[in-house]
Amino acid sequence: MSDPVLAAVIAAVATLVATIMQMRASIAREAAARSSSSSARKKSRAPMLFTFVVLIAAASGGFAFSQWINADQRVANVELQNGMKERITELDRTATQLMQARAVARAEIEAQSLRHLGSTGVVSLAVLPPCRPAAALASGAVGTPPPASACTESEATAVNLCASIPATATVAEVELYTRPVESDAPWSAARAQPGQELDHARFASSVTEASDSETTKLVCQAFSHWASDKARTARMVVHFRL
Numbered sequence: 001m002s003d004p005v006l007a008a009v010i011a012a013v014a015t016l017v018a019t020i021m022q023m024r025a026s027i028a029r030e031a032a033a034r035s036s037s038s039s040a041r042k043k044s045r046a047p048m049l050f051t052f053v054v055l056i057a058a059a060s061g062g063f064a065f066s067q068w069i070n071a072d073q074r075v076a077n078v079e080l081q082n083g084m085k086e087r088i089t090e091l092d093r094t095a096t097q098l099m100q101a102r103a104v105a106r107a108e109i110e111a112q113s114l115r116h117l118g119s120t121g122v123v124s125l126a127v128l129p130p131c132r133p134a135a136a137l138a139s140g141a142v143g144t145p146p147p148a149s150a151c152t153e154s155e156a157t158a159v160n161l162c163a164s165i166p167a168t169a170t171v172a173e174v175e176l177y178t179r180p181v182e183s184d185a186p187w188s189a190a191r192a193q194p195g196q197e198l199d200h201a202r203f204a205s206s207v208t209e210a211s212d213s214e215t216t217k218l219v220c221q222a223f224s225h226w227a228s229d230k231a232r233t234a235r236m237v238v239h240f241r242l
Contacts, residue, residue, distance in 0.1 A: 114166055114242055121237035122163040127181060128225040128232050131157050131200075153202070156226035161236040162218045167211070169240040171219055176203045177235040178223070187235060200227035201234070 131151035165171070178201050179190035192198050195205035204222035212218045223234040 111242065114169075118165070118169060118172070118240040118242060121175065121239045122165055122219075124161040124163045124236045124238070126159045126161055126223065126234045128157050128159060128223075128234065130231055131155060131226045131228045133228065150200075150228045151226040153224065153226050156202075156224035158222060158224040159234065160220045160222050161234060162220040163236065163238040164212055164216045164218055165238060165240045166242065167213075167215055167217045169217075169242055171207070171209070171238060172241050173239040174207050174219070174221060175237040175239070176221065177237075178203070178225075179233055181231040181233050190235075194221075199232075201225045201232055203234075 133151045133155050174194075176192045176194065177187045177190045178192050178198060179185055179187075180199075183190070192201075192203055194203050194207075196202065202224050208220045210218045210220065219238045219240075221236050225232045225234070
């Protein structure tokens with residue numbers, strides 16, 4: 001029960017109590033006057049009737065006042081609910097806008113990261129052991145030391161160097177490098193060209209592209225190595241544009 005309704009009820013109860021006390025006093029006076037003449041009793045009925053009228057009026061007034069306060073409270077509750085609904089709608093709209101802004105910001109950050117990656121390049125690295133010709137492998141199988149013969153290019157050890165880039169990207173440049181495993185020379189001094197033979201090693205003359213997933217693709221370059229006296233490292237750097 002709200003505070004206004006409680007106050008109205010208390011006021012109505014106080015009025016009823018006061019009326020009842022007046023009625024009791026009137027009844028007492030009437031009882032004392034019953035020994036008097038009949039005309040006196042008739043006159044004493046007027047206060048009783050007035051008391052009943054006041055009692056009924058007090059009860060009706062209290063009930064009507066409480067109903068009026070309840071009606072006002074119901075209107076206030078409806079207005080409060082409508083305000084809460086509008087607030088919830090506004091919060092939902094704000095949350096949707098924040099999610100959209102976050103998605104746009106995340107997409108922009110990812111695009112910037114991919115552009116930076118495309119500028120610096122995606123690196124693929126492979127290490128190939130010394131080549132062993134077929135004749136040496138056959139001799140080694142029966143327990144005799146393999147002869148120190150060199151491989152031919154047809155017997156070369158081959159590998160595919162592959163780099164994963166975005167499916168929508170365009171290959172801007174492919175840098176190729178190769179050097180012996182034990183070499184400490186900088187990569188800039190070990191640059192190789194597609195199709196160029198370099199110390200019994202060769203990269204393929206062109207790159208190949210293949211789909212890797214819905215969002216990525218593979219850029220691959222074949223590399224072959226047929227030196228039998230040393231292991232070799234091959235390195236590929238793929239630059240791309242979005």
